[in-house]
Amino acid sequence: MKTKEVLVKVDNLKKHFPIYEGVIRRQVGAVKAVDGVSFEIFKGETLGLVGESGCGKSTTGRTLLMLHPPTDGSIQFKGQEITDKTGQEMRSIRPDMQMIFQDPHACLNPRMTVGSIIDEPLREHTNDSYEERLKLVQSLLELVGLNSSHTNRYPHEFSGGQRQRIGIARAIALKPEFIMCDEPIAALDVSIQAQVVNLLEELQEELGLTYLFISHDLSMVRHIADRVAVMYLGKIVELAEKDALYGEPQHPYTQALLSAVPVPDPLKEIDRERVILKGDVPSPANPPSGCRFHTRCPIANDKECVTIDPEWREVRPGHFAACHLID
Amino acid sequence: MQSVLEVNNLRTRFRTQDGTVYAVNGVSFSIDEGEMLGVVGESGSGKSVTMMSLLKLIPMPPGEIASGQAIFEGNDLLDMKPDELRQLRGHHIGFIFQDPMTSLNPVLTVGHQIMEPLRTHLGMTKQEAAARAIELLELVGIPMADQRLKDYPHQFSGGMRQRVVIAIALGCNPKLLIADEPTTALDVTIQAQIIDLIKRLQKEFGMAIVWISHDLGVVAGLADRVAVMYGGLIVEKADVRELYSNPQHPYTRGLLGSLPRLDGTDDKLVNIKGQPPNLRQEPTSCPFAPRCDFAFDRCTAENPLLEQVNNKGGGMHEVACWWDIDAEKPRYDQKS
Numbered sequence: 315m316k317t318k319e320v321l322v323k324v325d326n327l328k329k330h331f332p333i334y335e336g337v338i339r340r341q342v343g344a345v346k347a348v349d350g351v352s353f354e355i356f357k358g359e360t361l362g363l364v365g366e367s368g369c370g371k372s373t374t375g376r377t378l379l380m381l382h383p384p385t386d387g388s389i390q391f392k393g394q395e396i397t398d399k400t401g402q403e404m405r406s407i408r409p410d411m412q413m414i415f416q417d418p419h420a421c422l423n424p425r426m427t428v429g430s431i432i433d434e435p436l437r438e439h440t441n442d443s444y445e446e447r448l449k450l451v452q453s454l455l456e457l458v459g460l461n462s463s464h465t466n467r468y469p470h471e472f473s474g475g476q477r478q479r480i481g482i483a484r485a486i487a488l489k490p491e492f493i494m495c496d497e498p499i500a501a502l503d504v505s506i507q508a509q510v511v512n513l514l515e516e517l518q519e520e521l522g523l524t525y526l527f528i529s530h531d532l533s534m535v536r537h538i539a540d541r542v543a544v545m546y547l548g549k550i551v552e553l554a555e556k557d558a559l560y561g562e563p564q565h566p567y568t569q570a571l572l573s574a575v576p577v578p579d580p581l582k583e584i585d586r587e588r589v590i591l592k593g594d595v596p597s598p599a600n601p602p603s604g605c606r607f608h609t610r611c612p613i614a615n616d617k618e619c620v621t622i623d624p625e626w627r628e629v630r631p632g633h634f635a636a637c638h639l640i641d
Numbered sequence: 642m643q644s645v646l647e648v649n650n651l652r653t654r655f656r657t658q659d660g661t662v663y664a665v666n667g668v669s670f671s672i673d674e675g676e677m678l679g680v681v682g683e684s685g686s687g688k689s690v691t692m693m694s695l696l697k698l699i700p701m702p703p704g705e706i707a708s709g710q711a712i713f714e715g716n717d718l719l720d721m722k723p724d725e726l727r728q729l730r731g732h733h734i735g736f737i738f739q740d741p742m743t744s745l746n747p748v749l750t751v752g753h754q755i756m757e758p759l760r761t762h763l764g765m766t767k768q769e770a771a772a773r774a775i776e777l778l779e780l781v782g783i784p785m786a787d788q789r790l791k792d793y794p795h796q797f798s799g800g801m802r803q804r805v806v807i808a809i810a811l812g813c814n815p816k817l818l819i820a821d822e823p824t825t826a827l828d829v830t831i832q833a834q835i836i837d838l839i840k841r842l843q844k845e846f847g848m849a850i851v852w853i854s855h856d857l858g859v860v861a862g863l864a865d866r867v868a869v870m871y872g873g874l875i876v877e878k879a880d881v882r883e884l885y886s887n888p889q890h891p892y893t894r895g896l897l898g899s900l901p902r903l904d905g906t907d908d909k910l911v912n913i914k915g916q917p918p919n920l921r922q923e924p925t926s927c928p929f930a931p932r933c934d935f936a937f938d939r940c941t942a943e944n945p946l947l948e949q950v951n952n953k954g955g956g957m958h959e960v961a962c963w964w965d966i967d968a969e970k971p972r973y974d975q976k977s
């Protein structure tokens with residue numbers, strides 16, 4: 315059993331994006347992308363964050379890193395509140411909190427060599443000499459499974475999977491404690507996804523990294539995560555150890571989501587019970603009253619489900635969910 | 642069972658400014674009436690180009706169909722004139738593209754787009770076509786269908802748009818439906834809705850379906866037979882259960898091994914080392930050889946053809962590989 319030291323603690327975090335309209339750009343509403351989420355990430359673990367497109371996963375991840383200011387709520391990193399830090403104060407914390415994104419192409423400057431891309435954070439945050447940094451860059455390239463002599467090549471000379479490795483090398487250059495991985499494998503071919511996930515796991519073991527792993531691939535999240543949080547329309551609806559979450563999902567949305575995932579085994583597919591949800595995900599600018607899931611929930615009642623936002627509570631030891639009908 | 646479509650030795654290439662891309666390199670398959678054929682493979686393996694070549698939907702130039710036959714109801718599609726093909730498409734052959742917006746015209750109402758083929762191909766009057774359009778939209782699960790005929794595509798969500806595309810493709814009751822990754826852009830819960838819908842419609846109309854996907858899970862639950870593509874070739878083809886339980890091609894094995902399991906029974910994911918082929922040359926050896934753990938001298942000298950292998954369950958199972966992965970020896974005697 316790992317000792318559970320909390321590395322990141324998020325409390326009632328909200329991020330609303332204003333909607334403007336008309337010539338004078340009057341604010342007419344807000345997209346409630348993240349609308350009150352609370353969770354902890356333990357040191358050395360991987361917390362998976364899953365949910366459908368637009369539910370607020372990326373916004374949660376980006377707000378957590380203070381890439382944009384939260385609308386409300388608190389974020390603690392290593393016991394320190396970071397929501398009220400100045401830009402200068404954040405600069406000293408940044409090296410410890412890194413990120414890897416979905417599209418390895420978009421976040422690598424095409425005009426910079428691979429060497430200078432990985433060197434950039436070192437240049438900015440350390441006082442190491444050029445020679446020291448070059449040596450480190452070469453060892454980072456090797457660590458992520460690339461040829462250390464490729465420092466003078468440009469991103470377009472690499473495949474998608476290799477570019478993702480470059481992004482990973484850059485993210486670990488400053489020996490961070492925490493990496494937010496936002497769909498790091500979504501753009502990659504199946505056979506290459508396994509390469510990148512295996513690399514992330516090896517690095518975690520070697521460097522003691524903590525990950526927030528955002529993905530819509532529920533099978534992959536079960537593979538890589540220790541605990542998993544499920545989001546729906548700006549809220550986390552369930553969070554538990556992965557075996558509990560996948561084995562005994564408590565929230566009706568998690569149950570439907572898991573049953574919808576196709577599994578690569580025809581014998582299992584034949585008699586799988588699927589919960590087919592009705593309709594589409596409602597707009598986060600105008601979420602339904604009461605429980606946000608009530609418009610699609612197969613067991614919703616017309617009483618508290620429609621009127622009262624269900625409380626986030628521990629429904630089993632270490633297993634959290636927000637639903638009126640779980641006993 | 643009678644086959645609806647039979648494709649032989651299809652070869653498609655693109656002559657681009659920086660050289661020729663050999664996208665499809667001798668693909669053969671057939672599909673029976675009422676059958677669902679799954680086509681899987683990684684990005685760039687030639688799935689879309691294969692199917693689009695059949696109806697000459699690839700840009701020509703730079704595209705060029707170098708050889709092949711595609712017999713549909715006794716006629717070779719590849720010999721047909723563009724307007725004959727246009728007649729077929731949208732009538733006897735339905736096509737669903739990955740991105741619903743490529744199939745929908747943003748400036749025409751959804752009603753118009755469903756009714757148009759009904760009027761041109763089936764000779765329906767405006768009233769008949771409108772009534773049928775409402776029926777079709779209801780069939781694909783669009784609520785208040787009668788009020789939505791006047792709406793434009795952008796007024797529908799992604800999942801709803803894909804339903805509209807399905808309604809159009811099914812409008813004239815095609816014998817063959819080609820669906821190119823119809824759910825890849827959708828969320829899993831919406832994907833489950835669409836798969837459920839297609840299954841019901843196939844039962845009802847009995848059309849043959851080619852379902853292209855890179856998701857081995859989706860295909861496992863849908864297809865009767867599965868073809869695995871790699872480097873512009875079909876490298877393995879078998880009945881669905883046989884393929885998943887007894888894969889014979891090293892690439893198919895690797896692909897299945899690289900997938901995490903929803904039930905959490907995987908420990909470490911199997912890597913397929915290296916990168917997909919770049920298709921800049923016509924394959925003269927096995928395209929998988931640079932990544933294959935079983936490669937031996939013959940693999941780099943000759944390109945294996947699809948051949949029937951003996952399988953335990955009986956039925957069809959073809960593989961293009963020189964190595965017998967179970968017996969751990971070459972599959973055929975070396976040519977002398």
Ligand SMILES: Nc1ncnc2c1ncn2[C@@H]1O[C@H](COP(=O)(O)OP(=O)(O)OP(=O)(O)O)[C@@H](O)[C@H]1O
Pocket residue numbers: 331345346347365366367368369370371372373374530598
């Ligand atoms: N900068 C922004 N301005 C306005 N709205 C935004 C902004 N960023 C995100 N949103 C909206 O917030 C909601 C949540 O978006 P987010 O990108 O966090 O979702 P996600 O769960 O990461 O989805 P996906 O799986 O598609 O990446 C969406 O409705 C999105 O349109």
Ligand SMILES: Nc1ncnc2c1ncn2[C@@H]1O[C@H](COP(=O)(O)OP(=O)(O)OP(=O)(O)O)[C@@H](O)[C@H]1O
Pocket residue numbers: 655657662663664682683684685686687688689690691700703704855920
């Ligand atoms: N118009 C074109 N010009 C040049 N090359 C092309 C063109 N269209 C396709 N190709 C090439 O043909 C090959 C096969 O492409 P195809 O679209 O069939 O792949 P696919 O298996 O459908 O992949 P995906 O899963 O990404 O859709 C690729 O290498 C692609 O780059």
Ligand code: SF4
Pocket residue numbers: 565566567605606607608609611612613614615619624636637638639
């Ligand atoms: S609170 Fe009601 S509507 Fe919400 S998930 Fe639970 S049962 Fe469904």
Ligand code: SF4
Pocket residue numbers: 890891892927928929930931933934935936937940945961962963964
């Ligand atoms: S033919 Fe040879 S290289 Fe190709 S898959 Fe078979 S064993 Fe591997």
Ligand SMILES: [Mg+2]
Pocket residue numbers: 371372373496
């Ligand atoms: Mg996102």
Ligand SMILES: [Mg+2]
Pocket residue numbers: 688689690821
């Ligand atoms: Mg394609």
